[in-house]
Amino acid sequence: MSRDEEARVEEPRLEEMGDEDERVTDRREVLRLAGRHAAKFAVAAAALLGFEGLRRSDEPPIGARGDLGIVRPPGSLDEEDFLASCMRCTRCADACEPQCIRLFGPEAGALHGTPYIVPAEQACTLCLACGVACPTGSILPLEKMTQAAMGVAEVDERLCVVHNGTGVCGACFTVCPLRNRAITQDYRDSPVVHADACVGCGLCEEACIVRDRRAIRVVSSRGVASVGGEEA
């Protein structure tokens, strides 16, 4: 109906009839063109690199927990490989039933769109659905929760109410999915983390009754700028 109108209003001028350079189709041709237009190629590369430079910033993004490092979903590749292969598609976050996986916003620069977890707010339940959902293999599908290596929980003995003798607790021990392996109880039920068994799910950090600064926190070596995070 309105097609006629359209035909009338966008009157076909001669130079608009079809296209002159629509036949760049074969691969060899494209390569030859790339060679001939090396300067343009350099400009485009510079523009893209500049764009990346602009997007990347030195400021720690929201969600990076300073020296504690970034906690990635269970099964994530090494940080370098992870950032290279992750296509920032949101599928891990969509598959996450406890909704612990969040995605960095554009202010995070190179991390934009990659998944992270803030255990203190919502910890990973080690359902391992994210690895199954990942379309790039950046998060590997794990079979057992013991294979997840997200970080290691550390107890701050000055803050822990059992360790410092100001109270009775046991929340972290109770909630730990690897109870008696990753966390055991010592004198007066004080929690002790075993770094070799702990996978860093952070359920203990979420459950910790010391609120402002948790007495047990997951430490990861990812995204820590300098020497601070050699611990894991």
Place this chain on the structure above:
Amino acid sequence: MKLQLLRRGVQILVILGILAVPALTRYNNYLASRELDRQMERWEGTLPGATLEVIDAAMRGLPGGEMERAGSWQRDRDRVLARAAVLRGGAWSAEIAGVSMTDPLAVVESVAAARQLPWVLIVGAIIPVLATLMLGRVFCSWICPMGLLLEGVDKLRRLAHLLEIRPRNQRASRRIKYGLLGTGLVVAAVLSAPVLGYIYPPAILSRELHDAALTVFDRAEIGRFGVSLAGFSFMMIPIGLIALVELTVSRRWWCRYVCPGGALYSLLGWARPVRVRLASEQCTACAACVPACPMGLNPMKNAMGAECDNCGVCISTCNDDALSYGIESPLADLLARRGTGGTT
């Protein structure tokens, strides 16, 4: 006309699907943590509440969604939870009923940056690549959320024409996008990080819509309702700029000349068997199809190259039924085009 209605329907479904993904995940989350009924009650009459109710009605309404327990019909939790997982991802990479589909651009960029090709990537690429090999750039015309936005801007362009304002229609070289695709892959390989994914409009738009929908629920959880732009980030600015240039300077300039994804789809769809064909004996050379073509091609030449996205607008525009989809051997077509040598 029917074809265009169908296409518009698919495009709108894609947008709704992108918006439905976060809603479904939140539904899943609330149901899994046994908060769903409380949230629906608390949020009654608000957008997130209504969304949850619609999803709930759909999940329970389908056969097998409910079971009888203690004299009343209740949700079959496990089944409903599994059902709510039918849709994940967005236009960049999606999983629909367990079938994984990934944009070929995401695949090649991930391969370039990570220098590895895991099986999951190949599996996800099968359907889009096969579809493109057969049908050409159909992602652009049927699925791309940016495509729908730009077609909306096209309507504004038409309105401007009616108001006797004539927006420019600047042309450029279609080779630019191939150059950008190649450059982007090199830069991605050098930086070991994806770059094209950040400038690819469907990926940006998909991510932004995802975050915006998620933010509606985030805000509701802290007791805030009503309209807010909080979920959108500054990445909407380039999207707006593309639309603005589209409106004033050049029709479908991004898709024709710049889009790296479009370039890859063009390369893949170069030898597609399904093409727009012209029955020359019926054509009256009225040229109605030429200005109608969003990609700026000339269907009357009967040589739709790699750029054609098989949207079928020319077929719907043709007054003489001279244009139609046809199937032909790509090799024969190639030889024919080589033989005639093309023009210029």
